[in-house]
Amino acid sequence: MTTNAELSNATTLPAAWYGADPHIWESERRAIFGREWLMVGRTEELPEPGSYLTDIIAGWPIFVIRDRDGILRAFHNVCRHRAGPILWDGQGHCDVLRCRYHGWVYDTKGSLRRTPEFGDAAGFDKQDFGLFPIQAGIWRGHIFVNLDAAASPLNQAMAPLSVETVDFPIETYRFHSHAEHEIACNWKTYVDNYSEGYHIKAMHPGLDQEIESNQYQVIIKDRHAVHRAPQRDGANYSGLWLWRFPNLALNIYPKGMNIERIVPMGPHRTKLIYNFYFQDTSDRGQKAITSALAAALQVTQEDARICEAVQRNLDAGLYDTGRLSPRHEGGVWHFQKLVRESLTTAA
Numbered sequence: 001m002t003t004n005a006e007l008s009n010a011t012t013l014p015a016a017w018y019g020a021d022p023h024i025w026e027s028e029r030r031a032i033f034g035r036e037w038l039m040v041g042r043t044e045e046l047p048e049p050g051s052y053l054t055d056i057i058a059g060w061p062i063f064v065i066r067d068r069d070g071i072l073r074a075f076h077n078v079c080r081h082r083a084g085p086i087l088w089d090g091q092g093h094c095d096v097l098r099c100r101y102h103g104w105v106y107d108t109k110g111s112l113r114r115t116p117e118f119g120d121a122a123g124f125d126k127q128d129f130g131l132f133p134i135q136a137g138i139w140r141g142h143i144f145v146n147l148d149a150a151a152s153p154l155n156q157a158m159a160p161l162s163v164e165t166v167d168f169p170i171e172t173y174r175f176h177s178h179a180e181h182e183i184a185c186n187w188k189t190y191v192d193n194y195s196e197g198y199h200i201k202a203m204h205p206g207l208d209q210e211i212e213s214n215q216y217q218v219i220i221k222d223r224h225a226v227h228r229a230p231q232r233d234g235a236n237y238s239g240l241w242l243w244r245f246p247n248l249a250l251n252i253y254p255k256g257m258n259i260e261r262i263v264p265m266g267p268h269r270t271k272l273i274y275n276f277y278f279q280d281t282s283d284r285g286q287k288a289i290t291s292a293l294a295a296a297l298q299v300t301q302e303d304a305r306i307c308e309a310v311q312r313n314l315d316a317g318l319y320d321t322g323r324l325s326p327r328h329e330g331g332v333w334h335f336q337k338l339v340r341e342s343l344t345t346a347a
C-alpha cells in the first residue's frame, strides 16, 4: 500500500457524520447516492417486456422496467398526481403502468397517457406530468441506475472495473442465491470496516486461518480499490476483491462470485444485499457452495457485530475523530476522502 503524507496525517471523519448530523445524511443522499451509478439487480431479473423491479436508493423509491423494445427504462416510483406509487415494492410483470392510488396511466417511456375521471383542471396538460426519468444501463449482466440526468455514461464510469475483471468470465457464472442482512449502523461504518484488513486477526478468526492477514493489502485506485492477501497454505490467492465507491463490492473467485451492495436505509440503518454466483451449481458443486455460503455468513455476522458496536460508540458523543494506520487503513482514508470530496463538490 502506498503510504503518503496525506494518509499519515489523516484523521477519521467526525463521529457526527455517521448519522447524528441530519445534514450530512441529506447531503450524502444528494451528493453521493443522487449522483453515482448504483447497481440494482441482474438483467436476468427482467427477462421480458413488462418485467420490472423496484428499489429504494437512499430514500428515493425507483423502478426499472423493460419496455416493448427490450430497452431498460428507469423512473422514480412517484406519480405526478399526489405522489402515489406506480408499482408496489418488489419484482414482477406489468403491462400497464397504472398508479396504485387513483389510477393515472403512464406508458413505458414515462409519458402520462390517461387520467381517469379527473375532470377539467384549468390549464392542465398531460405533457407536463410525465414520470421523473432516471438513467439505466447494463454492465456485465448487471443493471445500474443513476438519478443524475447529467451523469457520465455507465460504460465510462465502470471502465476501470471492466479492466480489473477482464480475466474473469463473470457472465458465465450462474446466479445461485440472494441474501440480505440489516445492520444497525450508518452505511459508512460498514464501508470503513470493509476497507481494511486490519481487523481480520481480532474479528475473523476463521478467515484469519485461511489468509495471511498481516499481508492484507488494499491497493487504492481512482474511485475503486483492489484488496489482496496471500493464502496461508502458500498458494497465491487467485480471486479478486474489488470495492467501488460508494457502496459496491465484488468478491470474485475463479469459480464464483459474491456481489455485495451496502445499501443505506437511513442514517442508522444499512442493508447488505449479497448476490451469490457459481460456475458449477450441479450436485457436484454443492459442497463447495455450501461451505462458501457458510464462510460468507460467518464473516458477515462478525462484521455486523463489530459495526453495530462501533456505531453505538460513535453515537454516544464521547469519541469524535481518530487516527488511521498508514500501514493498514489506506482504504479507509481513500473512502473517507471520496466522501469528503463528494460533499465539498456538491456544497
Ligand code: FES
Residues within 6 Å of the ligand: 079, 080, 081, 082, 083, 084, 085, 099, 100, 101, 102, 103, 104
Ligand atoms: S397519486 Fe397517482 S393517480 Fe393519484
Ligand SMILES: [Fe+2]
Residues within 6 Å of the ligand: 193, 194, 199, 203, 204, 299, 303
Ligand atoms: Fe470484516
